[in-house]
């Protein structure tokens with residue numbers, strides 16, 4: 451058993467253990483939830499200008515992974531999330547979720563943004579029920595027999611989700627402006643879970659909250675993930691949050707500021723599904739934070755032994771596995 455491999459040096463030293471671990475994982479391979487195949491995104495700027503935001507991104511995310519996307523501001527994290535959701539198509543390449551191409555926003559993925567995702571003129575309960583009710587029946591369908599019973603079931607489920615998120619039954623009748631930011635984000639998560647989506651896309655969902663509320667929502671999300679193992683893609687700027695929530699960390703980075711140069715995957719790293727924290731892991735945790743952040747800053751551009759950029763690109767994805775594996779705890 452290999453344990454506590456946290457630093458780049460140790461990672462290199464344990465290459466054979468990584469292979470063994472990868473082999474073990476292959477035996478229990480989960481189905482692919484999200485496949486991003488050679489995706490690039492170029493926006494038109496002004497009359498003729500073009501700006502490439504993402505360049506040749508390829509990712510395979512298995513069902514039940516909690517992938518945290520990191521990278522400096524403007525590197526394209528939200529753009530990638532919007533494409534996974536189906537809000538905008540990539541300029542080139544393809545994206546599939548649950549084996550089917552993503553063409554529009556649909557119930558395969560739930561989305562939780564930083565804030566303001568609730569309808570302000572609807573109560574909490576109405577916000578929660580809206581998705582399932584709309585997907586079941588349009589306006590005339592609501593007159594059909596069976597809709598009342600369906601509605602009753604949806605309401606019961608909404609109340610269950612509300613309680614699950616730590617809110618009171620009496621909050622169901624409140625409007626979003628009557629809730630704190632933390633309560634609103636709890637409702638937003640419940641809203642996404644109401645659709646029973648297997649994929650949850652969260653864009654800095656906790657970053658507008660005070661530290662204590664943020665910590666309690668991080669714990670809540672971890673417990674949701676442990677219970678039902680949805681596939682999560684979570685965008686954050688906070689590396690500590692990434693290590694607490696994620697089973698895998700992906701860092702996007704632009705190699706240069708030129709408009710033709712989009713972000714690529716600078717680091718793609720598996721983490722133990724144990725919820726790392728400074729409290730529990732001390733120096734190892736801090737070393738790992740520093741290691742991940744060095745990819746975001748670009749300190750880890752690969753240079754060949756003669757000092758020249760490798761392939762002239764000096765930029766290649768680094769894929770590593772952080773131990774422990776096989777259920778060993780940190």
Ligand SMILES: Nc1ncnc2c1ncn2[C@@H]1O[C@H](COP(=O)(O)OP(=O)(O)OP(=O)(O)O)[C@@H](O)[C@H]1O
Pocket residue numbers: 493494503521522523524525526527528529530
């Ligand atoms: N519709 C658009 N048209 C033109 N440029 C866009 C559009 N949407 C995003 N961009 C540009 O793409 C780049 C990446 O934006 P994006 O919002 O994905 O970054 P981000 O990594 O989420 O940043 P942050 O961490 O600040 O949220 C930015 O330079 C942004 O200006």
Ligand SMILES: [Mg+2]
Pocket residue numbers: 527528529653
């Ligand atoms: Mg963003």
